Amino acid sequence: MSMMPQTPENGTDVPFLSVRGITKSFGPIEVLHGVDLDLAAGTVTALLGENGAGKSTFVRIIAGDHTHDSGQIIIDRQPLAIRSVTQARDAGIRLIAQELADAPTLTVAENISLGELPARFGLVSRGEMKRRARQALEDLGADIPLDARVSSLRLGERQIIEIARASIGAARCMIFDEPTAALSDAETRRLFDLIARMKAKGTAILYITHRLDEVFEIADRVCVLRDGRVSLNADPATVTQPEVVTAMVGHAVESNRDAYRYDRADEKPMLAARGFSGRGFSDVDLTVAAGEIVGLYGKIGSGVPEFAASLFGAGNRQGGTLEINGKTENFRHPAEAIAAGVGFLPAERKSEGLLGPRSSAENLAAPSWGRLSRIGAIFRNDETRAFSRWHDPLKIRSSRDGGEMITTLSGGNQQKVLIGRWLESGAKLLLLVEPTRGVDVGAREEIYHVLRELARSGHGILIASSDYEDITQVATRALVMVRGRIVRALPQEEISVARLTEVAGGGTDEQ
Amino acid sequence: MNNKTAAAVLKGDARKSGRVRVPESAALLFFLALEIVFFTFNSPYFLTWPNWVNIFTAMSITGILAAGGTILLIGGQFDLSVGSGMAFVALMFALAAQAFGIAPAVFVALLTGLGIGCLNGFLVTVVGVNALITTLGTLAIFRGLTLSIGGASSVRVNGFDWAIMRPLFDIPLSAALFVVIAVIVGCLLAFSVFGRTIYAIGANDTAARLVGIRTRTTLFIAFLGSGLCMALTGLVSASQLGSTSGTTGMGLELAVVTAIILGGTTLKGGVGSMFGTVIGLLIVGVLNNGMTLMNINSTWQQVAAGALLIMAVSFDQLRQRFLGR
Numbered sequence: 084m085s086m087m088p089q090t091p092e093n094g095t096d097v098p099f100l101s102v103r104g105i106t107k108s109f110g111p112i113e114v115l116h117g118v119d120l121d122l123a124a125g126t127v128t129a130l131l132g133e134n135g136a137g138k139s140t141f142v143r144i145i146a147g148d149h150t151h152d153s154g155q156i157i158i159d160r161q162p163l164a165i166r167s168v169t170q171a172r173d174a175g176i177r178l179i180a181q182e183l184a185d186a187p188t189l190t191v192a193e194n195i196s197l198g199e200l201p202a203r204f205g206l207v208s209r210g211e212m213k214r215r216a217r218q219a220l221e222d223l224g225a226d227i228p229l230d231a232r233v234s235s236l237r238l239g240e241r242q243i244i245e246i247a248r249a250s251i252g253a254a255r256c257m258i259f260d261e262p263t264a265a266l267s268d269a270e271t272r273r274l275f276d277l278i279a280r281m282k283a284k285g286t287a288i289l290y291i292t293h294r295l296d297e298v299f300e301i302a303d304r305v306c307v308l309r310d311g312r313v314s315l316n317a318d319p320a321t322v323t324q325p326e327v328v329t330a331m332v333g334h335a336v337e338s339n340r341d342a343y344r345y346d347r348a349d350e351k352p353m354l355a356a357r358g359f360s361g362r363g364f365s366d367v368d369l370t371v372a373a374g375e376i377v378g379l380y381g382k383i384g385s386g387v388p389e390f391a392a393s394l395f396g397a398g399n400r401q402g403g404t405l406e407i408n409g410k411t412e413n414f415r416h417p418a419e420a421i422a423a424g425v426g427f428l429p430a431e432r433k434s435e436g437l438l439g440p441r442s443s444a445e446n447l448a449a450p451s452w453g454r455l456s457r458i459g460a461i462f463r464n465d466e467t468r469a470f471s472r473w474h475d476p477l478k479i480r481s482s483r484d485g486g487e488m489i490t491t492l493s494g495g496n497q498q499k500v501l502i503g504r505w506l507e508s509g510a511k512l513l514l515l516v517e518p519t520r521g522v523d524v525g526a527r528e529e530i531y532h533v534l535r536e537l538a539r540s541g542h543g544i545l546i547a548s549s550d551y552e553d554i555t556q557v558a559t560r561a562l563v564m565v566r567g568r569i570v571r572a573l574p575q576e577e578i579s580v581a582r583l584t585e586v587a588g589g590g591t592d593e594q
Numbered sequence: 595m596n597n598k599t600a601a602a603v604l605k606g607d608a609r610k611s612g613r614v615r616v617p618e619s620a621a622l623l624f625f626l627a628l629e630i631v632f633f634t635f636n637s638p639y640f641l642t643w644p645n646w647v648n649i650f651t652a653m654s655i656t657g658i659l660a661a662g663g664t665i666l667l668i669g670g671q672f673d674l675s676v677g678s679g680m681a682f683v684a685l686m687f688a689l690a691a692q693a694f695g696i697a698p699a700v701f702v703a704l705l706t707g708l709g710i711g712c713l714n715g716f717l718v719t720v721v722g723v724n725a726l727i728t729t730l731g732t733l734a735i736f737r738g739l740t741l742s743i744g745g746a747s748s749v750r751v752n753g754f755d756w757a758i759m760r761p762l763f764d765i766p767l768s769a770a771l772f773v774v775i776a777v778i779v780g781c782l783l784a785f786s787v788f789g790r791t792i793y794a795i796g797a798n799d800t801a802a803r804l805v806g807i808r809t810r811t812t813l814f815i816a817f818l819g820s821g822l823c824m825a826l827t828g829l830v831s832a833s834q835l836g837s838t839s840g841t842t843g844m845g846l847e848l849a850v851v852t853a854i855i856l857g858g859t860t861l862k863g864g865v866g867s868m869f870g871t872v873i874g875l876l877i878v879g880v881l882n883n884g885m886t887l888m889n890i891n892s893t894w895q896q897v898a899a900g901a902l903l904i905m906a907v908s909f910d911q912l913r914q915r916f917l918g919r
Contacts, residue, residue, distance in 0.1 A: 418806035438797035440864040449805040452787045
């Protein structure tokens with residue numbers, strides 16, 4: 084079931100933390116079927132896996148957030164039944180969760196000391212608190228004012244504060260759950276420096292990610308979870324990227340090159356934005372023609388999602404003109420954009436896209452309710468029919484009638500439903516922000532395929548993304564945005580990971 | 595009570611799998627059935643037509659207000675001003691009836707109710723004040739206005755007794771009005787685009803806006819609906835009592851919210867139904883009626899209603915914790 088390393092390659096012979104045969108069920112569903120893993124002091128172990136493979140559940144068990152059903156956790160040769168977060172903390176285990184767990188109304192310094200406020204006679208020593216916080220941030224090379232309220236910060240900065248909090252004190256095992264998703268390149272570099280320093284101090288590090296380049300850069304060991312089991316546990320020097328991907332998805336992913344090219348330069352644009360300015364972006368010009376997939380690439384904080392939202396009438400816009408199919412438009416509400424045949428996939432699926440407690444069919448039909456109804460009346464059947472129209476073409480893995488709650492679907496399938504939403508509404512122009520965020524490898528390829536097919540059938544597509552893979556895979560033209568301005572346009576031949584990251588000012592992300 | 599836990603657990607299970615279509619309100623129906631069986635054995639009068647007409651008549655005012663409240667709570671909003679709003683409508687109606695006669699007074703009553711809904715809606719959707727705080731404020735304002743304009747004594751209403759007429763099957767018109775409104779609101783929520791948008795807004799208002807729903811307008815209409823319900827209940831109350839006073843409808847907001855939440859609409863919004871609310875109303879209504887028949891002091895009925903509300907919400911929380919993620 085799992086291949087165990089006989090001896091960790093650096094560090095001591097006895098790992099700091101070993102887990103053996105961990106199982107965990109939620110209700111009737113077993114999500115972990117006996118996971119074995121060793122974390123040696125002074126090493127970095129990368130943990131990979133598709134969404135739903137059990138990564139987060141596994142680390143939350145180690146961190147005491149969930150309790151396991153059976154199996155053993157051994158710390159320093161002593162079996163320890165971790166039953167609470169406090170117990171795990173006392174054993175020196177720190178988890179930096181994927182989802183922010185900060186206190187937005189408190190200040191940066193207070194957040195960094197959260198849980199361990201320096202106190203004397205029950206009174207908080209603010210000076211000591213600030214000193215500690217300053218030190219922790221300096222170690223991360225971050226310049227964030229200590230008195231700022233956390234709610235006023237960017238997502239990446241909040242992530243850094245979480246890391247700073249976990250780095251305080253004597254952590255013997257640090258678990259990072261996809262820490263770089265919200266970080267800029269420079270921030271990522273500093274995080275890697277911090278990880279290297281922690282490693283030198285003998286901390287055992289478990290690093291969850293979905294970015295293979297990061298694995299090969301920092302990990303001493305790569306471990307892949309698939310369907311609740313360890314499917315690969317190896318030294319990164321001995322495996323290749325395709326082998327790791329195969330271990331993640333269970334079959335080889337054919338690197339899909341049903342290349343789509345767009346070469347009708349004379350086409351009139353479906354969308355033409357000129358001099359767009361707003362909060363986070365300024366003076367942006369952009370056109371999208373029918374059959375074209377325009378990739379707008381920008382790191383977190385570059386203003387890309389804000390700009391895309393403003394095209395849809397959902398964000399704020401202070402200046403600029405917008406033409407849709409040659410007609411000047413000034414959308415003040417998304418309803419007006421939808422009426423003009425525009426569809427919009429927001430960046431944050433859960434908080435902006437999904438109607439959480441409602442069914443998949445209802446989620447898909449939402450923008451089309453008016454059209455599907457007869458004199459204001461709409462029945463479940465109308466929605467079911469709409470859903471089954473897109474069930475097969477989009478390869479949505481759900482029941483055929485879409486009757487289950489949308490939150491029971493996996494991230495990739497949720498995203499397909501949200502794309503299907505706009506196909507059902509008849510939108511010809513699709514503005515997709517982070518279309519593959521939180522989508523696993525297999526579903527990602529399927530979404531790319533769908534987008535190429537849509538472009539072939541005459542849809543105009545804008546992909547606004549901070550994930551270079553979205554751009555390199557499907558875009559027929561790319562624009563790179565840095566600090567709210569478009570700095571470079573790249574024709575299809577010039578789109579590559581190296582080029583994108585170089586232009587975005589991040590140095591090379593690749594090895 | 596243990597039976598209800600088990601049933602509530604089953605209910606959640608069915609909803610999650612989505613395959614087995616057990617009605618979401620199965621647990622509540624089961625609980626209601628338990629009550630009915632219990633009281634049938636304890637009172638020979640309980641299971642008779644006149645008694646059930648009584649049960650529905652007793653809950654007609656709460657029920658009409660709960661219909662408007664269900665729409666709002668599914669949309670993630672709240673209206674606590676219904677009790678004092680109703681009292682204010684009844685007072686305006688009574689004063690207008692004395693001055694201009696019944697027909698213009700009905701018009702005044704409708705305008706007053708819609709005006710209160712309009713004020714709540716404006717404050718919540720345009721100004722952006724939290725609905726709980728807005729309606730707590732208007733609750734106090736309209737209770738205070740009713741007391742200061744109406745004075746300490748009650749104001750008589752003559753020649754306005756439609757609500758207690760029983761033209762068909764011995765059912766008073768107030769109960770019939772409640773049933774009609776419940777059916778209308780039930781259909782509106784289940785089979786209309788307006789209903790769908792309300793559920794969508796309660797589920798996630800940002801997402802709702804991004805699929806083109808005019809969220810503020812829709813919520814404003816829902817507040818107007820609640821105001822209309824206040825107007826209707828004001829008329830029912832004035833007609834039933836033949837008078838109105840400063841204490842009319844005191845504490846009604848609690849009864850309304852209890853019924854809605856018992857009926858499975860969550861405080862977060864996005865789920866619930868009018869059918870559930872009717873079951874919630876019946877659970878409270880049958881309990882009160884049965885306890886009265888068994889000669890249990892009415893003060894204890896309040897204790898029972900409060901305890902029921904907390905239990906219902908606790909069960910819901912436990913169910914979500916054990917089954918949901």
